[in-house]
Amino acid sequence: MAMLREMDLIESDWAALLWAIGGVKLVASGWKGSDIMHGEQINRISGKVIIGLSVLALLMVFSGYFQAPQPDEGTAAHIFQLSIVALVPAMLLFLATADWKRPLRSARRLTVPAVALVLAFAALYYLEHYFYPGHYR
Numbered sequence: 001m002a003m004l005r006e007m008d009l010i011e012s013d014w015a016a017l018l019w020a021i022g023g024v025k026l027v028a029s030g031w032k033g034s035d036i037m038h039g040e041q042i043n044r045i046s047g048k049v050i051i052g053l054s055v056l057a058l059l060m061v062f063s064g065y066f067q068a069p070q071p072d073e074g075t076a077a078h079i080f081q082l083s084i085v086a087l088v089p090a091m092l093l094f095l096a097t098a099d100w101k102r103p104l105r106s107a108r109r110l111t112v113p114a115v116a117l118v119l120a121f122a123a124l125y126y127l128e129h130y131f132y133p134g135h136y137r
Contacts (some may be wrong), residue, residue, distance in 0.1 A: 049090045056083045
């Protein structure tokens with residue numbers, strides 16, 4: 001609870017980034033006792049965030065199939081880019097809190113996001129190289 005309240009007091013983006021890095025270091029250092037449960041909860045939550053961001057990226061690419069190409073990148077493209085960038089700290093947090101005594105369990109949690117990301121990038125490639133040129137000349 002204290003850490004959540006502390007987040008409200010962070011004034012700049014750089015301070016927020018340093019605060020987040022410090023949190024990842026704390027998690028990665030290996031908590032003791034009842035703190036292990038907190039690590040598992042953080043891992044579960046970060047896993048859900050990873051799934052949400054990767055599915056969001058996929059949906060933003062699919063939305064491009066239902067609209068004409070825009071002279072500038074549209075909102076969907078920006079949301080796609082932001083979701084991909086946000087995946088990096090979420091993945092670092094997931095990996096920092098993973099139970100490395102059971103690596104297959106952690107790997108299974110990453111299958112849905114991995115499939116969604118492969119589909120998103122494949123659909124984006126097809127959209128830009130084949131769909132748009134074929135439909136909008």
